[in-house]
Amino acid sequence: MRSRAAVWRAASDMPGAGNRATMGHLRAMVPGMDSETLQYLFDLNGYVVIENVLGSDEIAALEAGIDAQELEPPNPKFPRFGSAAGAVRATGSGFLQYGQPFVDLMDHEAVLPILRFRLGDFFRLERLYGIYQRQGMDKGVLHADYGASSPNSTAKRGEYYPFLDNRMTGGFCVAAWNLRDTGPGIGGFACIPGSHKSQFRIPEGIHGDHQDGQWTQVLEAPAGSVTLFTEAMTHGTSRWEASYERRTLLFKYCVSNMSWGATRVVAPDGLTLTPRQRQLLAEPGDPKVHFKSLFDEAGLEAG
Ligand SMILES: O=C(O)CCC(=O)C(=O)O
Numbered sequence: 001m002r003s004r005a006a007v008w009r010a011a012s013d014m015p016g017a018g019n020r021a022t023m024g025h026l027r028a029m030v031p032g033m034d035s036e037t038l039q040y041l042f043d044l045n046g047y048v049v050i051e052n053v054l055g056s057d058e059i060a061a062l063e064a065g066i067d068a069q070e071l072e073p074p075n076p077k078f079p080r081f082g083s084a085a086g087a088v089r090a091t092g093s094g095f096l097q098y099g100q101p102f103v104d105l106m107d108h109e110a111v112l113p114i115l116r117f118r119l120g121d122f123f124r125l126e127r128l129y130g131i132y133q134r135q136g137m138d139k140g141v142l143h144a145d146y147g148a149s150s151p152n153s154t155a156k157r158g159e160y161y162p163f164l165d166n167r168m169t170g171g172f173c174v175a176a177w178n179l180r181d182t183g184p185g186i187g188g189f190a191c192i193p194g195s196h197k198s199q200f201r202i203p204e205g206i207h208g209d210h211q212d213g214q215w216t217q218v219l220e221a222p223a224g225s226v227t228l229f230t231e232a233m234t235h236g237t238s239r240w241e242a243s244y245e246r247r248t249l250l251f252k253y254c255v256s257n258m259s260w261g262a263t264r265v266v267a268p269d270g271l272t273l274t275p276r277q278r279q280l281l282a283e284p285g286d287p288k289v290h291f292k293s294l295f296d297e298a299g300l301e302a303g
């Protein structure tokens with residue numbers, strides 16, 4: 001039960017890799033990663049961890065951007081910083097405003113092809129926030145935003161739940177950038193692999209046992225890795241046991257004609273966004289008709 005779904009050595013190992021790589025670089029990278037296997041495992045388990053995406057210099061730049069904020073110590077009940085849209089219910093730029101290295105994670109070449117597996121060619125940056133935790137801080141409740149166990153489903157425990165036409169069942173994915181080592185015995189992201197596929201609401205016992213039960217795994221995801229997961233999979237925060245602070249940056253993406261929240265991420269002041277990054281911040285719209293493909297360079301450039 002403790003094996004990881006998929007771990008690849010990724011972008012930073014690729015010659016010429018950089019945040020502003022062209023789509024040519026993107027195409028070149030995917031075959032080298034055996035995209036068929038990656039797609040299968042992401043679909044099967046609901047997550048993948050890709051290691052060695054950020055080099056130490058990139059991590060240092062992001063860390064410096066966070067340090068410069070002189071944040072208050074984390075609130076144990078809500079250990080978040082730099083939020084935009086979503087739970088804080090405020091439209092804003094969140095941690096994108098901390099600097100260009102944060103903006104350039106929006107469409108990092110290591111995550112776009114993987115997000116594309118689940119979200120297709122048309123998707124938006126729906127919300128973002130950072131998580132910071134200090135030693136001894138408690139876990140957060142297990143949850144799923146879509147599927148049988150989500151708050152919006154009518155599934156009754158123990159009864160088969162057909163995915164209904166008037167309910168979303170997927171289309172909301174996260175790229176969580178791990179700036180510090182996370183994993184079993186440390187803390188970080190916990191999940192029940194494959195749970196996004198279940199047509200039954202999560203049993204109370206498994207939900208309550210959280211990371212101490214045998215079905216919930218704390219994923220090993222070292223500094224410099226990115227964890228991609230679907231919000232339809234049951235997941236949550238585990239206890240933070242390390243002496244150092246946890247620092248994770250979460251970027252959450254929805255298919256273009258779908259929105260989870262009623263507020264928006266907007267472009268930060270004074271920083272440069274590429275056409276693709278601007279498209280990621282566009283208002284929701286039907287694919288093609290009202291929203292441009294993120295993978296059509298010429299279309300994006302045309303403005
Ligand atoms: O990484 C974590 O601690 C969990 C984050 C989470 O619950 C979420 O992204 O909704």
Ligand SMILES: [Fe+2]
Nearest residue numbers: 143145231235
């Ligand atoms: Fe979540």
